[in-house]
Amino acid sequence: MKNTLKKLIPYAVVGLMSGATTFGAINYFNEKSNNSDFSYFAPKNSDAKYASFNMTGVGDDFVKAAKMTVPAVVSIKNYSTSKGRTSQQDLFDQFFGNPFGNNPKQQQQQQPPKDMPSGMGSGVIISPDGYIISNNHVIAGATKLEVVLSNKKSYVANLVGTDPTTDIALLKIEEKGLPYLNFANSDNVEVGQWVLAVGNPMGLNSTVTAGIISAKGRSIDLLSQQSRTPIESFIQTDAAINPGNSGGALVDPSGELIGINSAISSKTGYYEGYGFAVPSNLARKVVEDIKKYGLVQRGFLGVVPLDLSDQRQVAAYNQQKKTNLKSGNGVYLIEVAEKGGAEDAGLRNGDIVTKVDNTPISSYYDLSFAVGSKRPGDKVAVAYTRNGKENVVNVTLKDQKGGTSLRSKADLSVTEKIGSEFEPLSEKFKTDYGLNSGVIAKNVLEGSEISKIGVVDNYIVIEVNGKPVNSQKDIEKILQTYTGNVQIKYVDEYGRITTRGFKMP
Template identity: 35%
Template sequence: MLFRNTRSLLIAGILLSGVAAQAQADLPDFTSLVEKASPAVVNISTRQKVADRSANQLIPDLEGLPPIFREFFERGFPRSPSDSGKNRQREAQSLGSGFIISEDGYVLTNNHVVADADEITVRLPDRSELTAKLVGTDPRTDVALLKIESKNLPAVKIGKSSDLKVGEWVVAIGSPFGFDHSVTAGIVSATGRSLPSENYVPFIQTDVAINPGNSGGPLFNLKGEVVGINSQIFTTRTGGFMGLSFAIPIDVAMDVANQLKAGGKVSRGWLGVAIQEVNKDLAESFGLERPAGALVAQVMEDGPAAKAGLKVGDVILSVNGKPVVMSADLPHLIGTMKPGSKAELGVVRGGDRKTLTVTVGALPETDEELLAANKGSGSDLNSSRLGVRVSELSAEQKKTLDVQTGVVVSEVTNGPAALIGLRPGDVITHLGNQPIESARSFIKIAAELPANRSVSMRVLRQGRASFITFRLTE
């Protein structure tokens, strides 16, 4: 009996060892990748002169402290009266990562690593340091291109981020917290991610450990090819890694780099529309089978979309045959197109599908230019069914809001209007997928709205347009 039990234990042990060995064999070995790729990964440090808020002789030397502690102590020491009016400066420093993309010294990193720097230094793996020239930056994609004067430098292999698959292994090399050439690994968690503050980058999401100092460093696939630039993390107040990291696809970054190298700036496509997500209720209201596409909430006057006949309430479902599933897909697809090129838009209008051809425009370079591109009297009438009183738009309101038709909300009582959050001063331009020509047409359309079905309403508030939905019970 003892022999039989011992034999069973031995067999079980052998089987477990075999399973463990097989599991170990299935895990990738990154050593060869790191040995070949590391020489092209660099450390980037910057210096910048900033106003010295302390300007106080009683304050001890704080330059050796990390910035977060230095600023804490500076705020804690009061300024002396003798220092008032003095314009002292101190030197701020930052650290990040980058990688060499050509043997003649072009280096890619993040814009936020080198933004406003007075001096940029690139440290190579052999610890030699070279002053870098800033070729150009693109804040919208957070990409910066540098140039160092040297020859026969080790360069990375550029891969295709479009070939990435969710679940495949990726490796990051960088300088988190200043620890040069730290290697971390993980998998691709998602592709084509949109972040609230970024409209033109379909981010690669990974679970690779990324921390301050990794910014601008490369993300490699198992072939040793760069597929992304590590750019952002999702974190709590601690500022540390939480398992959500985001990288700029190398396809996007190299397009930016090539444009910066050629002309020092980046141009990208633009439609001249404001869009929003299509939820379940909006999909039902606009006659869609399922929530999908980008709902056009505003069309800028004389913009590319307006010239092509795109209208408010259109739902864009595709661009040149590529599906627009989420509204954030549209800026990605249009942004990669060259200004002046043609785009075929698959659109749903009033339940009917049609194709519009638009000549893509150039996205304004600054937010001020973009804002500039997006630039009634009569008796009140009351809709007791909606619980809202409206009046005609004045000529001045139409000019200021850049609208031709619509009504302004003068009072909100009880009813659907209050439930959906309408306020006095809101401008209603469409109701039930129909344009509002006057206050009387608004009352007429409101009276004919169907019950127990999603109804859409387009509202302008402080110059911003959006569609909202509601249901009438009777």
């Protein structure tokens, strides 16, 4: 049974290291080195004068931007159950790394007290009536979310909705007249321009750091761990970002929101030079959908793509299919789904997509961003090559069920609402392990209702509301019109049977 079930990633401990020793050593050696000549470290008077002159305008902009931004950036405390704590810390580790590589069993035993948050991050107020944008990984697994403003005033927040595909979440607190930030057009930001990162790193509230945009459209293959259809087109910055900055603001010198800080590239779990933010245009689209429809409206081409910019993927495909594809820019269509938007427009297996609405497509992530930021029913112009000849067609995007209309929460299936799909167990498996019923949880979404009670991929659900289940249809039937508290009895990877519940969304 253990081979069938997925092992739970252990709880990781994140600590803070002091720099007092280093500071003391520097002072000591400075005092003992009176005869040494350190003058070459100091700039000449003229250099200092010109440096001051050149930074005057930028410094003024930083002060104005900081004054505008700090009051609109909040601290978010995530409180969750013991299983939720483990899952939540694992999720933070995926975005920031395990800084110490401690023993998993030791980590699992050192859980925070019940009255302490299991995770902390940041958020940005985006309207005066209390809507707050943050990261999905900041709020994942929470049973309670506390929001603390820069003036120390505290609120319990309601989770309006999440989108693991983009790592965006929307919260709401009951208040009026709050300071807030406006979304800027992130398409207009340029590499090299100054930015500020504002958040609450490592418990240091209302911290402002400065840097530049060092790249755009960056994919780091991070969100694929949380979503089957990730959208990654991060803004990369060298403004210092650390654990606790997640969900905070990346703003331009005018104080407008150009991104939501999400992750860093680090081997230690702390800042090593590069941070990544979800572009404001994508974040705005996600929260607008959640506010209006209760869920994100996402369009799909209806294709199975191969990223030609990934040499390993191309080599593996060539070996498997005995083909001779060459790596390069673009996305090769391995399969075009029946009755999907791509097939309706005339795209075929073997076509290479090179542009969407005049945006060059160099990789899979370019394609997922260009299409995934659209809604079902939207039309996009797709340029592709076939037999060396370039063509352009208009594709009407569809949702994953093949529809072109927008959906609300009421239109969702039961499994979409609770956040998991289910596969039946074989009769042999049931016999071998003494089970009379059961289905295997698959594609469990982080932050979903079923994940909050501790169910992860490959756990076995044996009963729902006291009734045995042997198929996804059984679960759909039990919960189709149900509106109360749901009881789930499941088996974890150690063979332990647990019953926990949630309110049907």
